[in-house]
Amino acid sequence: MTVTKDKNSVLHLGIDLGTSRSSVSASNGERHVVDSYIGWPVDMVARKLVKKPVMFGQEALENRPMLDLHRPLERGLIKEGSEKDELAVRELIRHMISLTKPHDGQKVLAVVGVPAEALRVSRQHLRNSVKGVADSLMIVSEPFAVAYGMNALLHTMIIDIGAGTTDFCVMKGRYPTDEDQRTLTNAGDSVDDQLATMIRTRVPDAQFSIHMVRGWKEKWSFIGEPSGVVEVTVPVGGKPTNIDITTEMRRACESLLPPITETTLDLISRVEPEYQETVRHNIILAGGGSQIPRLAQALEAALKDVGGGRVTPVDDYVFVGSNGSLAIALDAPESDWEKLPG
């Protein structure tokens, strides 16, 4: 009886607040993902057209000419001093909570995973931004949430390749400290920027947006030898033209390899010697970047010089973070939740 009553009166949520996409997993089984865009109509005309006071995700992106569009965690950091971006974080989390359909009067206990750099640099600011969105709320670093959800808490390394940042975290059986974590800005957005620059250099008159480039990357990214031609159609001087971007795609994606490899090796070298091999064989790739074909194999090849290793991409990269946060939410004792305000 007590359990049933608790189930109905409390909704546990795990939220992965990402630079590009955010996902939520709820104890009532609801799971949702939205692009991390929030937009407000720029004026009365726009408001009349979009018929909504605020738009989220893909819908916001599609209507961006009429919106004041925000991506609040660009480069993995919340923009301090920008009220609109603070509001955007709050609205996004509110929206995600609403997607899980909590009952009236149901207590919402949420764990929000954020990019490690955002937590390191702006933890108080972040906390302030999310104030009041839930009855009780805990913020954790995203790699920790991933590790917790996968029960990979000891002698494991998580490499979370997101849009704004790539976060590294070595799990040593304790809550990770700053020393156990690293953040690089070589991530999905930097691949997009490079790809766009390279295409623009080769075909100066090609017209495309960074959103189009992001779409191409998500569809055709790869590392190593190409398995086919990557061709896109863009207007060149107003005329739809096919462009072969195979070489550019490969170079942009492979630009992630040197910094990720170096950081991985550096973090492993800091692990106590007797556990280094175990960590090398327990590397988990998470985040959207983990889906780049042959990235894991390329990292494994780089580990051969130091005795070899195993790199495993997560199966469900969209929800692995929010599922981990949900696991934390469910495991945290009630007494701890009582101490944490929303």
Add this chain to the structure above:
Amino acid sequence: MLREAVADNLATIGGLLPRPRKRASRSSWVGWALLAAVALLLLGTLKPTSAGRGKPQPEEMVGAAIPALPDHDQTETGTPPGLDAPRAIDPALFRLAVRRVVVDPGHGGSDPGAMMRGMREKEITLDIARRVAAVLRADAFEVLMTREGDETLTLQERVQAANSAGGDVFLSIHVNSIPEPLRRGVETYVLGPTSDPHVERLAGAENSGSGYSLSDFRRLLEGVYVDVRHDESRRFAQAMQGRMFAALRRVNPDLEDRSVKQAPFVVLVGTEMPAVLTEVSCISNEEDARLLRQNDYRQKIAEALAAGVRTYAAARGLGATVANRGPGGM
């Protein structure tokens, strides 16, 4: 582990407990009133020269110290009768010496900076900074380092250290990492807005530990665009870049002069003295990386940087070094 996560959150909340809003005290009203008066004075003085020319220029800001006359005394063009348009005051008039050099080795501690080919930026910058300090001290400059070892320092802490030390010039040392591995060279940055995507990315990366984002800086810079140090920082940067390129090209003939550029780096925004950020090599380039491993090459970089400081101090007539300054120096 969860307990630690909770404790971490509680600590954060502890630092954020909302404080009751205080009514503004009389003294704070006086402070605001004074600030407002100063702002009005500045606006009044800037108006005649900046009208129709977009953003006010640094020299206008220097000249802003001249009090504005009441409106009815102004001519149609806005220039008060009997007064010349404000002009920049040449710092050389003050005979200011360059005595204290703040040397800032980039990154450190948990922030390794760029890492490639088994090298870490934080170690290279510290080594070069120590060498620069040794050369400058031998020239009788007073040198302060923002970090002496492998320490984690926020950008604000570096800025505060430089300001509280009363440094005459600020030199931040970094090593570049460029996505195009064939590119190599040296470049020097002064404070300013930029629209160059490469520089934006670089500034975004270097500023990542500051708590701010690039867009905040751009807004900040555009709002308070006038930087009275700008001309001096640029001269300092040109001296550094010129010396670095000339010295290193002898041993590295393919070196690219990537020139003096503007960027909104936090350490350049917050420091109160002429300040530059140097990218002394490209670790992403194989040949530069090979050279960076060599002590001789690092020493050459250090000597070139020290020569840049000397050149700036001497060529501007701001007083020479302590050892060389003549009777007219301070």
